[in-house]
Amino acid sequence: MPKFVKTIFITLAILIPIYFLATQIVARVVDGKFNRVALAPPYHPSTKATRLYKSLPFVADLHSDVLLWNRNITKKHTYGHEDIPRMLEANMALQAFTIVSKTPKNINFDRNDDKTDNITSLMIGTGRPPATWFSLKERALQQCNELYAYAKASQGKLRVITSQTELKALINDRKTNPHQMGGFLGVEGMQVLEGNINNVQVMYDAGIRMMAPTHFFDNKLGGSAHGIKKGGLTPFGSEVIKKMEDLHMIVDLAHASAQLTTDVIKIAKRPLLVSHVGVKGTCDNIRNLSDAHIKGIAATGGIIGIAVFKQAVCGTDAAATAKAIKYATDLVGVEHIALGTDFDGAIPAHFDVTGFPLIVDELLKLGYTDEEIAAIMGGNVRDFMLKNLPE
Numbered sequence: 508m509p510k511f512v513k514t515i516f517i518t519l520a521i522l523i524p525i526y527f528l529a530t531q532i533v534a535r536v537v538d539g540k541f542n543r544v545a546l547a548p549p550y551h552p553s554t555k556a557t558r559l560y561k562s563l564p565f566v567a568d569l570h571s572d573v574l575l576w577n578r579n580i581t582k583k584h585t586y587g588h589e590d591i592p593r594m595l596e597a598n599m600a601l602q603a604f605t606i607v608s609k610t611p612k613n614i615n616f617d618r619n620d621d622k623t624d625n626i627t628s629l630m631i632g633t634g635r636p637p638a639t640w641f642s643l644k645e646r647a648l649q650q651c652n653e654l655y656a657y658a659k660a661s662q663g664k665l666r667v668i669t670s671q672t673e674l675k676a677l678i679n680d681r682k683t684n685p686h687q688m689g690g691f692l693g694v695e696g697m698q699v700l701e702g703n704i705n706n707v708q709v710m711y712d713a714g715i716r717m718m719a720p721t722h723f724f725d726n727k728l729g730g731s732a733h734g735i736k737k738g739g740l741t742p743f744g745s746e747v748i749k750k751m752e753d754l755h756m757i758v759d760l761a762h763a764s765a766q767l768t769t770d771v772i773k774i775a776k777r778p779l780l781v782s783h784v785g786v787k788g789t790c791d792n793i794r795n796l797s798d799a800h801i802k803g804i805a806a807t808g809g810i811i812g813i814a815v816f817k818q819a820v821c822g823t824d825a826a827a828t829a830k831a832i833k834y835a836t837d838l839v840g841v842e843h844i845a846l847g848t849d850f851d852g853a854i855p856a857h858f859d860v861t862g863f864p865l866i867v868d869e870l871l872k873l874g875y876t877d878e879e880i881a882a883i884m885g886g887n888v889r890d891f892m893l894k895n896l897p898e
């Protein structure tokens with residue numbers, strides 16, 4: 508072997524392990540920094556709330572970005588908002604695992620363009636395959652693969668749900684062993700299609716069942732609430748919505764501009780969903796839903812996941828989330844409202860997933876019945892998914 512080839516081999520043999528060790532450190536540091544919890548567990552809800560929470564047959568959350576950080580969710584962590592052990596401790600039945608592919612530098616709520624990106628360095632820094640360094644589609648597919656890998660490694664504790672049949676089986680199996688849960692895949696921002704309608708099918712084949720047209724910037728489908736133009740649905744956007752409906756994929760209007768929300772409500776033939784949001788009625792800003800949009804989404808047979816972060820509910824404690832839930836259920840009825848936390852979405856949360864009983868406590872204070880609380884905490888998501896996932 509020539510000397511220079513030997514030198515290259517030796518250099519790589521030293522550098523590659525250093526890179527992978529560094530990625531583990533980066534993943535841990537970045538994850539811990541962006542996904543803080545204000546109040547460390549254990550939590551102390553009232554006895555009544557604890558008892559009721561434990562008896563809930565189906566607890567569900569419509570939004571978590573935990574896949575982004577390369578956190579091994581099969582293990583219990585002392586940082587971040589959730590992992591499989593903590594979700595099971597929290598009696599969870601179903602979690603939406605949503606995929607982030609690109610966020611602008613200096614990200615803000617009012618005005619972002621698509622020229623810069625934080626996620627490229629995150630993909631490199633957390634040791635994701637080189638294909639994800641250059642392609643938003645590959646970032647989505649990678650995170651899908653990671654969820655399937657976690658499910659496989661979880662030894663039956665987590666399974667990926669892609670159909671009504673699989674969800675029915677999970678519900679049935681949980682009757683004898685509630686220490687198991689399902690997860691389904693979603694996407695924040697259809698820039699992952701890379702402008703190609705055929706990639707809707709690619710996402711479907713990868714297991715994704717829910718997609719939001721836009722995330723933090725306007726894209727080929729239409730306007731983001733945080734974009735520059737904040738426009739409506741484009742012809743390409745309409746084509747994608749139609750294709751998604753044909754495949755029974757769920758359209759998620761989180762982060763959509765007001766005009767995009769109006770446009771999608773107008774053309775939707777299937778029930779719509781908003782995975783993580785607040786309501787203008789308790790927290791008036793550009794991202795939250797107006798009364799007209801709440802009614803419009805409910806009229807499609809849709810559901811709205813109320814979040815736990817500050818810009819959604821103008822507070823971070825369970826009372827702020829419960830207040831937004833109350834406003835929305837007063838407007839359209841309990842059956843359209845659910846939980847959509849945005850856990851691990853680079854938000855500081857008041858509590859981690861094991862703090863869900865604190866929300867029940869607040870809902871009890873607001874006068875909800877046990878049945879209504881069961882519906883809000885997950886029953887509505889179960890019923891929606893049983894109706895709207897592919898058979």
Ligand SMILES: [Zn+2]
Pocket residue numbers: 695761762783849852
């Ligand atoms: Zn989001």
